[in-house]
Amino acid sequence: MSERIIFLADMESFFASVEVADRPELAGRPVVVAGDPERRHGIVLAATPEAKRCGVKTAMPLFQAERLCPELVVVRPRMRRYIDVSLMISDILYRYSDLVEPYSIDEQFVDMTGTVHLFGTPGAAARRMQAEIRTKTGIRARIGIGPNKVLAKMACDVAKKRPEGLFRTTGDDLPAWLHPLPVGELFGVGERMGAHLERMGIRTVGQLADFPVERLRRRFGLVGERLWRFANGIDPSPVVPPGAPGAELPKSIGHGLTLPYDYARQREIEIVLLELTDQVLRRLRRVGALARTVSVGARGADFRRESGFARETALPTPTDLAEDVYAAVKALFRRHWTGVPLRQLFVAVSGLVPGDARQLDLFIDRIKSRRLAREVDALLERYGPTSVMRAVSLLPGAQALRRATKIGGHEVE
Amino acid sequence: MRITVQQTTLITALSHAARGVEARTTMPILSGLLWEVETHAMRFTATNDDYTIVHRLPIDGETIRVTASGRVVLPAKLTTDLVRRLPQVPLEVTVDAQNVVHFSAGALEYTVHGMEAEDFPRLPTLPLTTMWHVSGRRLAALFRHVLFAVAVDQTRPILKGVELVAEERRLVATATDSHRLAQSELELVGEATDGKLVVPGKSVQEVIGLFEAREEPVELALGDKVLVMQDDRFTVYFRLLSGAYPDTRMLIPREAKTSVTFERLRLIDALERAFVIAQHNRNQTVRLTVGETVELFTVHPELGKYNETIAVRARQGDDLVIWFNARYLLDALKYIDAEAVAIGANGALSPFVVRPEGATVPTHLIVPVKTG
Missing domain, CATH: 3.10.150.10 (DNA Polymerase III, subunit A, domain 2)
Structure with a gap:
């Protein structure tokens, strides 16, 4: 394989940026997402650049952050929302390459080797990516570009310090930027490893790169050898999209939403359940898995009272098709809904198994259904979430259109 | 009510009828078995959500003798358990005005608190159309050929049933869980009406043994959402599944590569x-x-x-x-x-x-x- 081109896209102050995007009135103010704002303990999970300017740091105890920044806005974390936005960003990245590997909730690798020519240069592709993420989610992405994952990751650390949020390394320039760094900043070097290395006289990444690999191997085993390779900018590991052979399957995949008003009509609720089911299954198909279990949750308008339910049922056969799963979703919902008006709905699948064998069906042409579903998935990925939709999504109560045009929680013009 | 009945006759009858008793119920009366004694016949009735069994015993004057007729509802499991422990001799069974039932065998006596027969759900009295007559053995075989293939999950409730279709003197039974399908048929003799229905597989599974291994003809009759299966000893009312059973005729390929x-x-x-x-x-x-x-x-x-x-x-x-x-x-x-x-x-x-x-x-x- 010739030179690869790998991007690592990192979302700046991810949780805090999502909160600011969802609540425009917070823009420009020092915001932190932290444990429990009522109780004052708990730690800062994310801080906006404005908060960081006062000296607030991630993982700092909240009371300390408040002392540093009296006008600090403290927001309670909403993990489900962050997962949703992270997936939205994956959706954006999939339009640049089909090799996207989420590395953490706010960092994703993209292998651009095969597609970069469509965008001109790697730099042009990265800028376009940044702009698209910015307009669609309100989040600033920093992108490191390198010939492999470890260098993309290290390049991203440089990109974070640059105003344009971009840095590219070809791998020939390591002495100029990578090797002078303290060894503790190398990917994979933790606090203890850093101390061990320093005791061996290795203070910079460059010194590690020049250190005899034999001695590292003897001292630290394979871990030592791996770090030596990283210091020399060597990392053959591929970008593995979730669902590719060898990728690990998630435990469950779910989607939920808060409705704009109280829903009391069964027909309207079921349209939203179908839309949620479609979304969940699209992600299920992306990871190449089949689900054995589906769960449905609903909550009433008054969140304090126990007005909702969450129930699950086994699917008749492991599947990734809406016709199978929605039938079970509908049956579950009808069995457990008491008729109270609802404000939140939730659909999830679990018990995921690899999709290498499927039981075919007498009444549903699963081969045809799956082909259709994959075609629709491809259209949505390529042309955006409103390019194809079910006709029911045009009926009153449907949420798909509203959600597609509403990104980061507020309308986009 | 006062009867004398052979222990072996009684235990057999109870175990046949008791399979129709609702296992878990919030209404005590439904956990009971209705006993009805008349001069010429004795009946046990058990009912649950899905079917009702009526078991008739002839009063032959030998294994069963009636001194006084009457009706009572007795807890099915308790009664079956205690009759099973009684000696294999003629048992005396009497019911007093307070529905207290005495089972005595010589020096041994059980007293059981029964329930009021009037509280027991009434049998459906409905217009029935006689459809078919089939021997118990052939009918059971027809169902056994297909019962295993009914769906067990809830997704398509109609598939939890066995479809029966009569056409041109053939009675076809079909069951499928959508991953496999089983179909069997038999030729109808005598008068036969065309028609179709879907009967819950679980109900048939539980009851069909009552008719199995007998050459006596079983009459199948159809009422409103009810199938009645009846021979000289048993009448079973099945609650039918409503909804359209998928058309399976085109599914079975005629040729094979x-x-x-x-x-x-x-x-x-x-x-x-x-x-x-x-x-x-x-x-x-x-x-x-x-x-x-x-x-x-x-x-x-x-x-x-x-x-x-x-x-x-x-x-x-x-x-x-x-x-x-x-x-x-x-x-x-x-x-x-x-x-x-x-x-x-x-x-x-x-x-x-x-x-x-x-x-x-x-x-x-x-x-x-x-x-x-």
């Missing part, structure tokens, strides 16, 4: 050997390869593999490689009463047909598993 004839027992043995490993697979899949030889194979990524070349009676047509759930074929083979079975397939992704060699009843259809 690949045909293989197996010794039935040889194939069962091979499948059971494969199943030792295949049961740990998600779809219990095995692979049948029809080429120069006929081979059965299965693999589990962690446990290991199985492979066997199976001697066949005949094979013709195209080569074939097909994956399917071994359990489905084993289920089908269990109820085929023939030495040889023919499998007819149309490629790896189409359902294949399993039948007794040279016959069409019963017909089993098994939908394959797609791999890769």
Whole structure:
């Protein structure tokens, strides 16, 4: 394989940026997402650049952050929302390459080797990516570009310090930027490893790169050898999209939403359940898995009272098709809904198994259904979430259109 | 009410009727069995959400003697348990005005608190149309051929039933869980009305044994959402499933690109050997390869593999490689009463047909598993 081109896209102050995007009135103010704002303990999970300017740091105890920044806005974390936005960003990245590997909730690798020519240069592709993420989610992405994952990751650390949020390394320039760094900043070097290395006289990444690999191997085993390779900018590991052979399957995949008003009509609720089911299954198909279990949750308008339910049922056969799963979703919902008006709905699948064998069906042409579903998935990925939709999504109560045009929680013009 | 009844007669009758008693119920009366004694007949009635059983015993004056008629509801399980422990002698059973029932055998007496017969749900009195007459043995065989294939999950409730269709003096039973289908039929004798209905598989499974192994004719009659199955001793009212049963007539292929004839027992043995490993697979899949030889194979990524070349009676047509759930074929083979079975397939992704060699009843259809 010739030179690869790998991007690592990192979302700046991810949780805090999502909160600011969802609540425009917070823009420009020092915001932190932290444990429990009522109780004052708990730690800062994310801080906006404005908060960081006062000296607030991630993982700092909240009371300390408040002392540093009296006008600090403290927001309670909403993990489900962050997962949703992270997936939205994956959706954006999939339009640049089909090799996207989420590395953490706010960092994703993209292998651009095969597609970069469509965008001109790697730099042009990265800028376009940044702009698209910015307009669609309100989040600033920093992108490191390198010939492999470890260098993309290290390049991203440089990109974070640059105003344009971009840095590219070809791998020939390591002495100029990578090797002078303290060894503790190398990917994979933790606090203890850093101390061990320093005791061996290795203070910079460059010194590690020049250190005899034999001695590292003897001292630290394979871990030592791996770090030596990283210091020399060597990392053959591929970008593995979730669902590719060898990728690990998630435990469950779910989607939920808060409705704009109280829903009391069964027909309207079921349209939203179908839309949620479609979304969940699209992600299920992306990871190449089949689900054995589906769960449905609903909550009433008054969140304090126990007005909702969450129930699950086994699917008749492991599947990734809406016709199978929605039938079970509908049956579950009808069995457990008491008729109270609802404000939140939730659909999830679990018990995921690899999709290498499927039981075919007498009444549903699963081969045809799956082909259709994959075609629709491809259209949505390529042309955006409103390019194809079910006709029911045009009926009153449907949420798909509203959600597609509403990104980061507020309308986009 | 006052009767004398042989312990063996009573325990048999109770165990027949008690299978209709609701196992878990919030209404105590439904956990009871209704006893009705008249001068010439004695009846036990049990009812649950899905069906009602009425069991009639003739008063022959020998095994049962009636001194006074009457009605009472007794807790079914308790009564069955205590009658089982009584000696095999004539038992005296009396009921007083407070529904207290005494079971006595010589120096031994049980006293049981019964319930008011008037509180027991009344039998449906509905206009019935007599549809068919079939011997108990043939009727039970018809159901046994297909019952195992009914759906167990809730997704398509209608598939939890067995469809019965009568047309041109043939009564066809069909069951499918959408992954396999079983169909059997019998020829109707005497007067027969065309019609169709869907009866819950679970109910039939629980009750059909009452009619099995008897040559006496069973009458099947249809009322509003009710099927009545009745012979000289039992009347069972089944609550029918409503909804349209899918049209299965077009599903069974007429032709086969690949045909293989197996010794039935040889194939069962091979499948059971494969199943030792295949049961740990998600779809219990095995692979049948029809080429120069006929081979059965299965693999589990962690446990290991199985492979066997199976001697066949005949094979013709195209080569074939097909994956399917071994359990489905084993289920089908269990109820085929023939030495040889023919499998007819149309490629790896189409359902294949399993039948007794040279016959069409019963017909089993098994939908394959797609791999890769």
